[in-house]
Amino acid sequence: MRYLTEFHDPELARRLLDDIAATATRRWTLMEVCGGQTHSIIRHGLDQLLAEQVEFIHGPGCPVCVTPLEMIDRALAIAARPEVILCSFGDMLRVPGSASDLFTVRAHGGDVRVVYSPLDAVGLAEANPDRQVVFFAVGFETTAPAAAMAAVTARRRRLANFSMLVSHVLVPPAMRAVLGAPDNRVAAFLAAGHVCTVMGTAQYEPLVAAHQVPIVVTGFEPLDLLDGVRQAIGQLETGRAELVNAYPRAVRAEGNPAALAMLREVFTVCDRAWRGIGVIPSSGWRLAPDWADLDAQTRFDVAGLTVAESAHCHSGAVLQGRLRPPDCPAFGTRCTPRHPLGATMVSAEGACAAYYQYRRLTPAL
Structure with missing residues (x-):
């Protein structure tokens, strides 16, 4: 606990806030990439403490939120089959598809189970040889190595009844899409530290070079984020654009070599649709050809299932930083955590959920 509380020290936080205030000559627009960072910023009121120096734009950094609607519906179709046990992380169960969610499928008799790994x-596949077990593989680079390990382990154990519905997405292409938008206002990024523990930091160097935008890799505690803001503003004020690792206790430049080797073996990069945003080139992973026999989309013939996004949910604008959650006309009325219209309200890392949970309910003036 001592190690964690050091990153909540109010005296150190005040020093960082004073340093930021003394450095900033204008209000800068920063985007934190990860939903976990968003929740920490809102929970600890960092956006309010830095209101004169920083406008935070909440990026598309919640993997549950950006999982495309059609992928949710494919999971629902597979989970409804009587021979299937569909396994998922818990935060996926209440994410709405076009007409239902995994909780509803389970209530109607589908065998949907929450797993921690x-x-x-x-x-479960080994213990239930007469059932088809499907793992719904969702997440950024952080969770993908564990999914790759599951594929390798299932093959080693010769489990013909195990497959995966893969919807992994990659962070740098999403950042590139944000920077390439004609209305982009992002001056610097706070990059997600947990992604970089796996992938390293080299993937961000081309973005810095091409767009001359500072990228600071940070952690998730209040002091981590304040230090990231301090370093980003220091660069902006002096006209520099550099990649900085402000999370060295967890991140190395080379990442995790063992995890990277497994990812290269099991997955291959592909274009991926992001919920509320659209298709981003080379922004996802799918199973590599040598592992295609584990593809649940093919095994259960759901790959062709496509659906349209709801016109009533503005989560796409929230995910792109074009709309603050309280400015959405449905926020807190037709859309609540109990009755969400979109994934940004139900996910544990969603921006709408953060604003609702910490009572940031007032639209911008």
């Missing part, structure tokens, strides 16, 4: 799903 993809390897739990492999264990």
